[in-house]
Amino acid sequence: xxxxxxxxxxxxxxxxxxxxxxxxxxxxxxxxxxxxxxxxxxxxxxxxxxxxxxxxxxxxxxxxxxxxxxxxxxxxxxxxxxxxxxxxxxxxxxxxxxxxxxxxxxxxxxxxxxxxxxxxxxxx
Amino acid sequence: xxxxxxxxxxxxxxxxxxxxxxxxxxxxxxxxxxxxxxxxxxxxxxxxxxxxxxxxxxxxxxxxxxxxxxxxxxxxxxxxxxxxxxxxxxxxxxxxxxxxxxxxxxxxxxxxxxxxxxxxxxxx
Numbered sequence: 001x002x003x004x005x006x007x008x009x010x011x012x013x014x015x016x017x018x019x020x021x022x023x024x025x026x027x028x029x030x031x032x033x034x035x036x037x038x039x040x041x042x043x044x045x046x047x048x049x050x051x052x053x054x055x056x057x058x059x060x061x062x063x064x065x066x067x068x069x070x071x072x073x074x075x076x077x078x079x080x081x082x083x084x085x086x087x088x089x090x091x092x093x094x095x096x097x098x099x100x101x102x103x104x105x106x107x108x109x110x111x112x113x114x115x116x117x118x119x120x121x122x123x124x
Numbered sequence: 125x126x127x128x129x130x131x132x133x134x135x136x137x138x139x140x141x142x143x144x145x146x147x148x149x150x151x152x153x154x155x156x157x158x159x160x161x162x163x164x165x166x167x168x169x170x171x172x173x174x175x176x177x178x179x180x181x182x183x184x185x186x187x188x189x190x191x192x193x194x195x196x197x198x199x200x201x202x203x204x205x206x207x208x209x210x211x212x213x214x215x216x217x218x219x220x221x222x223x224x225x226x227x228x229x230x231x232x233x234x235x236x237x238x239x240x241x242x243x244x245x246x247x248x
Contacts, residue, residue, distance in 0.1 A: 024151055024248050025188075025247045027151075027152050028151050028152040028155035028156070028248060030152075031152035032158075032160075032186075034156075035157075036159050039160045040163070060156050060157065062149040062152040123147070124148050
């Protein structure tokens, strides 16, 4: 296939707090919560972006930050740049207090738009 | 609120292979792939189930099995019982060979239907 759009141009990024000490399974579920919320949001508000992202394989990246304040700074930056975001607030039935913000999802959006916000963060 | 439907009646389960030695971030992304695929599938094929699941908070559980053969057995069991399933085949750009089956998603479906299939599996 040929396309004007470079492969991998779109991605979704989910950034997880490291200070909560969540188990791998709990982290996975939080990331999945963010991904589903962002995907349905894109379906309603930016169906062309959803389609392009899915056509490329629906790329997702999970990154980590030390604490909630880091997520809040990322959210402000993303919001200022018009990148869709979704908070995940855990129901708190198992590992954390109810309402604890565990992660922030961003996108799907162009990699070129996301990388200035999250490009320096480490992989989970 | 009152409802005839018991709280937590619906859930989505994603079962991950333990033998691939995936990093926590990689596991999270695989689980998110399964969750998004199952959510969109439900939207098209069982919108009432999607709505009920989301109204309850979109509960998701990540479980583990030792190997691919275990996932295949779960998939046969789920298919025989009419439970929606989704395989995740990794693109293999980082930690595994291209096309490696990393996890199997099931649902969203009634907990009472899922538990006989996955209820004995350990949390990730």
